[in-house]
Amino acid sequence: MTDATLSQLTSGAYEQALKVIESVEPRIAAATRQELLDQRGSLKLIASENYASPAVLLTMGTWFSDKYAEGTVGHRFYAACQNVDTVESLAAEHARELFGAPYAYVQPHSGIDANLVAFWSILANRVETPTLKRLDAKNVNELAEADWEALRHEFGNQRLLGMSLDAGGHLTHGFRPNISGKMFHQQQYGTDPETGLLDYDAVAAKAREFKPLVLVAGYSAYPRRVNFAKMREIADEVGAVLMVDMAHFAGLVAGKVFTGEEDPVPYAHITTTTTHKSLRGPRGGMVLAQEEFAADVDRGCPMVLGGPLSHVMAAKAVAFAEARTTEFQDYSQKVADNAKSLAEGFLTRGAELVTGGTDNHIVLLDVSSYGLTGRQAESALLDAGVVTNRNSVPSDPNGAWYTSGIRLGTPALTTRGFGHDEFDTVAELIVDVLSNTEAGTTKAGGPSKASYVLGDGVADRVTKRSGEMLDKHPLYPGLVLG
Numbered sequence: 361m362t363d364a365t366l367s368q369l370t371s372g373a374y375e376q377a378l379k380v381i382e383s384v385e386p387r388i389a390a391a392t393r394q395e396l397l398d399q400r401g402s403l404k405l406i407a408s409e410n411y412a413s414p415a416v417l418l419t420m421g422t423w424f425s426d427k428y429a430e431g432t433v434g435h436r437f438y439a440a441c442q443n444v445d446t447v448e449s450l451a452a453e454h455a456r457e458l459f460g461a462p463y464a465y466v467q468p469h470s471g472i473d474a475n476l477v478a479f480w481s482i483l484a485n486r487v488e489t490p491t492l493k494r495l496d497a498k499n500v501n502e503l504a505e506a507d508w509e510a511l512r513h514e515f516g517n518q519r520l521l522g523m524s525l526d527a528g529g530h531l532t533h534g535f536r537p538n539i540s541g542k543m544f545h546q547q548q549y550g551t552d553p554e555t556g557l558l559d560y561d562a563v564a565a566k567a568r569e570f571k572p573l574v575l576v577a578g579y580s581a582y583p584r585r586v587n588f589a590k591m592r593e594i595a596d597e598v599g600a601v602l603m604v605d606m607a608h609f610a611g612l613v614a615g616k617v618f619t620g621e622e623d624p625v626p627y628a629h630i631t632t633t634t635t636h637k638s639l640r641g642p643r644g645g646m647v648l649a650q651e652e653f654a655a656d657v658d659r660g661c662p663m664v665l666g667g668p669l670s671h672v673m674a675a676k677a678v679a680f681a682e683a684r685t686t687e688f689q690d691y692s693q694k695v696a697d698n699a700k701s702l703a704e705g706f707l708t709r710g711a712e713l714v715t716g717g718t719d720n721h722i723v724l725l726d727v728s729s730y731g732l733t734g735r736q737a738e739s740a741l742l743d744a745g746v747v748t749n750r751n752s753v754p755s756d757p758n759g760a761w762y763t764s765g766i767r768l769g770t771p772a773l774t775t776r777g778f779g780h781d782e783f784d785t786v787a788e789l790i791v792d793v794l795s796n797t798e799a800g801t802t803k804a805g806g807p808s809k810a811s812y813v814l815g816d817g818v819a820d821r822v823t824k825r826s827g828e829m830l831d832k833h834p835l836y837p838g839l840v841l842g
């Protein structure tokens with residue numbers, strides 16, 4: 361099908377759909393239209409966001425949403441799941457082929473859900489429970505309360521070692537306030553204080569001392585690649601399960617930018633991901649696993665998850681089919697190349713980057729040299745139509761709410777067609793905003809970590825320049841709503 365025909369069909373589909381929605385709740389139809397205009401008119405640099413294709417988006421809007429399908433393919437707790445079985449099988453098959461994984465579980469609703477399924481399956485698979493063995497229990501419902509008490513002690517308090525949040529890890533990698541930091545006895549590894557880079561010897565030393573059941577690798581805000589062969593070596597040495605959360609960089613793995621020791625799938629016992637970030641699919645999660653964990657992962661629903669979102673599993677299948685193309689591989693390479701252009705654009709203008717650069721899709725800008733917190737920088741940039749998110753930097757003095765950094769990512773604007781020159785201009789515009797923003801004061805006149813004053817005329821000149829670039833690279837070109 362030609363691009364023009366596709367655009368015409370997509371426009372028609374959305375125009376009709378919005379009319380139907382309008383007839384019931386016009387404010388939702390209006391917000392939906394407005395969201396398209398807002399996304400079209402701003403520089404989307406949130407590293408975890410992207411623009412899914414119309415085919416992926418349209419797949420989510422169907423009657424598969426109406427179907428319950430707890431269980432797994434061919435083994436459901438509900439009747440009449442034959443079409444959901446087709447969808448789930450296809451999504452899993454595409455995922456296995458795309459990532460070269462022995463097993464794929466496409467039901468998780470999000471990345472956090474995928475990580476919970478991974479924790480569940482590791483505990484179920486690896487934790488010895490002498491009480492169950494002693495009782496030779498077939499039916500756990502018949503256990504006495506005292507046995508349950510013993511079981512909770514045996515099953516709980518397992519050890520997890522993950523990357524700390526301020527070094528770039530995720531909340532679910534053992535961050536204290538998160539369930540992962542409470543259900544596990546946890547320790548965290550950071551990055552080298554001088555270079556900001558992962559120090560594998562330090563991770564190994566910590567693992568030897570702590571002897572975790574689970575070693576978590578992967579990140580949400582670390583702008584570098586990870587050597588997963590080394591992480592697996594560390595896990596094997598201490599008898600840990602290696603769990604890799606590739607939510608951020610799954611697209612770079614699928615697109616064959618991360619290969620060999622940078623591809624986590626052959627090295628990890630369990631790999632989790634979201635499907636909507638660099639992978640450019642629908643909002644959702646997924647677990648890939650080695651065969652030995654498959655049966656336990658399969659019980660994710662209903663042990664950990666609610667009923668699968670069949671309409672989203674269908675959209676995952678469509679997105680994975682897209683990601684198997686050479687076009688997607690070209691796109692992924694551009695995502696990484698553009699991140700380098702963005703980083704260079706900052707460095708030549710004197711900005712400070714965590715680790716001094718990037719070799720993935722993330723650039724982490726330390727804004728303290730501009731006298732700003734991450735929160736002030738995020739707000740000032742948003743006033744100028746630049747959408748970013750504030751983020752901690754290693755050992756951040758401003759904590760996880762105000763922060764000292766801004767995290768930027770290239771997947772979304774690369775989908776729009778931005779290249780080297782545009783990303784260099786993006787760096788120029790961001791530096792313009794930050795250099796012309798001053799920290800504000802509290803009502804009492806003291807220093808504020810939230811308020812800020814953006815210089816006169818800055819927002820206008822930045823939106824004008826970014827508007828020119830955005831017009832040249834339209835979002836969903838040809839999608840016209842009346």
Ligand code: DSN
Binds near residue numbers: 408471530580
């Ligand atoms: N919210 C995701 C991100 O922005 O990286 C992680 O959960």
